Amino acid sequence: EAGVTQFPSHSVIEKGQTVTLRCDPISGHDNLYWYRRVMGKEIKFLLHFVKESKQDESGMPNNRFLAERTGGTYSTLKVQPAELEDSGVYFCASSRRLAGLTGELFFGEGSRLTVL
Amino acid sequence: AQSVTQLDSQVPVFEEAPVELRCNYSSSVSVYLFWYVQYPNQGLQLLLKYLSGSTLVKGINGFEAEFNKSQTSFHLRKPSVHISDTAEYFCAVMTGTSYGKLTFGQGTILTVHP
16 A cells, blocks of 8 residues: 655745645545644644545644645645745645544645755 | 654654653543654654553563553653664554544654763
């Protein structure tokens, strides 16, 4: 069984540019989560999809961030325009529907974003 | 709201020595507790979890943790570490209605020396 796949693994962009991060969850996992770790800080929740619907987006920092999950499969996280403070590692995680209740998430390796 | 504090940012130990990674949490409601581990160039993976029942929980790779409600702690232990245990360890909490919304600590980097 393939794990959670994230692309790109590392992206370097200039302030003001746009970046789109992609996440392919484990097949059959209805729950998809985005988390972010800013350098030196803790990993923080951004949002949660159940299939194609946003269940909880309370962690999204501002309206420069847009997350979508087309057809309940893969998800994208777009940052437009990027700011310096957006630099960090963006983690995607997935779980089966009920496994979300028990916190058993499968994480990808993360996409490192560097904004210059 | 919940918060998690991992008391050590880095823990160096020698191979075959015991190790304890400390975690304290704060919450106004009951929480579930977790330890996740991130090995180099890999994603986070669940090491162990406490949902209810016995306060001593065992996880993968010989790790165990004890939930102490009065001290609001969930320390991770292993009696004898291996080089392969070198990784970053994250303590996390989640409420019963959070559906995968984990609150993480800052992480502890465990380095095992030969």
